[in-house]
Amino acid sequence: MKYSLFIGRWQPLHKGHLWLINERLKKGKNICLAIRDVKPDKNNPWTAKQIENMVHEGELKDLIAEGRVVTTIIPDIESVNYGRGVGYEIIEHFPPENIKKISATKIREKMNGK
DSSP states (O other): OOOEEEEEOOTTOOHHHHHHHHHHHTTTOOEEEEEEEOOOBTTBOSOHHHHHHHHHHTTTHHHHHHTSEEEEEEEOOSOOOOOSOSSOOOOOOOOOHHHHTOOHHHHHHHHTTO
C-alpha cells in the first residue's frame, strides 16, 4: 500500500493541517503522518510521542483504525532531498486564505490560557 507523506511538528494538529491531509484523502490516497522528534521548547511544548497520542485520539482516529492514516516518529530533519524520479511525486498544496491564516502559535496560546 502506498501513502502520501506529510512531515511536520503538528504542535498541535489543527484545522489547517486537516485541510491539507484531506486534500489527499479526497483523492482516495492514504496518509503517512511523520512527526518530527523535536526537542520540546516554547514553540514545541509536546514530545513527539505526546503528539502521536493526540493524533490517535483526535479527528483522524477512525481513519487510523481503518489504516487510511498511519503515523510514525522521525528524527528532526533539516531538509528533504531526492536525486531523481524514483516513483513518487512532490506535491505542493495551496490552501485558501481562511486556512492559510491558521496559526499554531495562537492555538498553543489559547490552550495555555493566554
